[in-house]
Amino acid sequence: MESSTFCCVQCRLLQPPTITCVECAAPMTAPVELVRELLYYRDMQIGNHRDWTMVTAFLAGSSLAMPVLAPLAVGGIIALAIHKIRTRQQRRGIVGIDMPAAVAAQGSTTIYGVARRFRSTVSSILDDAPVLVEHAVIKDRAGAVLLRRCEAAPFLLEVEGSGSVLIAGVARVTTTSSLAQRFAVKRGDPRLGRMGVPADLAVTGQLEVASVPIDRTDLAITGVIEEEAVAELAFHRDGGRIPVMRGRVGAPVLVADRRLIAAAL
Numbered sequence: 001m002e003s004s005t006f007c008c009v010q011c012r013l014l015q016p017p018t019i020t021c022v023e024c025a026a027p028m029t030a031p032v033e034l035v036r037e038l039l040y041y042r043d044m045q046i047g048n049h050r051d052w053t054m055v056t057a058f059l060a061g062s063s064l065a066m067p068v069l070a071p072l073a074v075g076g077i078i079a080l081a082i083h084k085i086r087t088r089q090q091r092r093g094i095v096g097i098d099m100p101a102a103v104a105a106q107g108s109t110t111i112y113g114v115a116r117r118f119r120s121t122v123s124s125i126l127d128d129a130p131v132l133v134e135h136a137v138i139k140d141r142a143g144a145v146l147l148r149r150c151e152a153a154p155f156l157l158e159v160e161g162s163g164s165v166l167i168a169g170v171a172r173v174t175t176t177s178s179l180a181q182r183f184a185v186k187r188g189d190p191r192l193g194r195m196g197v198p199a200d201l202a203v204t205g206q207l208e209v210a211s212v213p214i215d216r217t218d219l220a221i222t223g224v225i226e227e228e229a230v231a232e233l234a235f236h237r238d239g240g241r242i243p244v245m246r247g248r249v250g251a252p253v254l255v256a257d258r259r260l261i262a263a264a265l
Contacts, residue, residue, distance in 0.1 A: 005196030007032045007147070009039070011100040014149040014196045022170050023150070024100055025250030032198055039094040039146075039201075094203065096144025099137075102174045104222045105251035111225075112258050113159040115216045118166065119232065122151040124211055125194040126181065133212040133255055135173035136195055138185065140205045147203065149195045152247075157221055163243075166230060167221055170247035173210040174256045180210040212255060221245060223253040 006017050010026035021029045028035070121130035132155040137148040152171035156164045185192055186204040197203055212219065223245040233240040247253035 005032050005198075006030060007035050007039070009035050012039075012097060012145050012147050014147055020249060022249050023172060023252050032196070032201070036094075036198070036201060094146055094201070096140040096142065096146050096205075099145050102172055102252070102254050104254055105224050105248075107224050108222050108254075109225060110220055110222045111157060111159050111165060111245070112218075112220050113157045113165075115167075115212055115214065115219055116156040116158055116164070117214045118153070118155045120153050121214070122153050124209070125149075125191050126209055126211075129211075129213075131211040131213050132216070133171050133173060135210045136191075137208045137210075138192070138195075138197075138203060138205050139208065146205055147195070147197060157219065157245075165221075165225065166228075166242055166244045167223075167253055168244060168246045170249065170252040171255055172247075172252040173212070174254050180208045183207045183209075218258040220256045220258040221253060222256070223247060224251070 004017065006015050006029050007013070008015070008021035008024065008026055009028040011021060011024045013021055013023050014032070015022055015029070017031075018029055020027050115132050117132065121132060122134060123129070124131050124134055125136055133150070133152040135148065135150040138146040140146055150172055152169075154166060154168040157167050158164050183191070183206070185207045187202055188199060189207075191207060192203060193199060225243050225245050227241055228244040228246075230240045230242050230244070233242055245253055
């Protein structure tokens with residue numbers, strides 16, 4: 001059966017089927033089963049070990065005719081064996097990458113307010129509780145990102161002194177200290193399954209889940225604001241016109257904790 005979960009090799013985002021990553025716009029996105037081999041490497045240099053194999057085979061063959069090369073052949077065989085053992089040990093788990101930097105779209109502005117439910121919610125991978133945005137990240141011991149997933153439902157942000165703005169489209173949680181819960185996970189954990197991680201993929205690390213519940217206060221949302229007509233709001237205002245901050249491919253709406261932003265200033 002074809003996988004319904006795609007993975008971006010560039011930023012490790014798990015997402016619905018797409019030809020480009022919804023967050024970073026990279027074209028290296030495909031079903032997890034097809035790209036899982038690439039997740040064992042930090043970069044695309046995956047063929048270097050072939051040189052050792054070829055050199056060792058050459059020396060082993062030449063040593064039959066030239067015994068003086070026998071010690072070199074033995075040394076090459078030992079080096080190849082050590083390389084194979086190390087590679088096999090490393091392949092027990094996928095390799096982490098640095099978290100890609102969150103970059104605001106050109107012309108973005110930051111607004112502050114309270115998150116209100118608009119149309120629907122998404123279910124948290126932790127307990128199926130209704131939330132508006134959830135960003136789940138699996139990290140290794142060094143803090144590198146193994147896999148991640150972000151789900152978001154359109155919601156209204158009640159902005160201080162200026163009404164509501166509809167937040168929609170692609171979203172990403174940035175500052176997570178006050179929003180995240182952390183758990184140790186390993187292969188087979190049901191929470192990984194809810195993220196879309198295949199049950200047979202070797203994943204061990206720390207799961208960080210940052211959720212934005214309904215009526216969450218002190219939010220800072222960054223993105224481009226445009227006015228759109230929203231059918232559901234036509235009963236409450238002329239033509240349903242409302243300011244909308246819509247995240248798009250390669251330019252997600254950035255969701256952060258206002259208090260952490262203020263503390264950094």
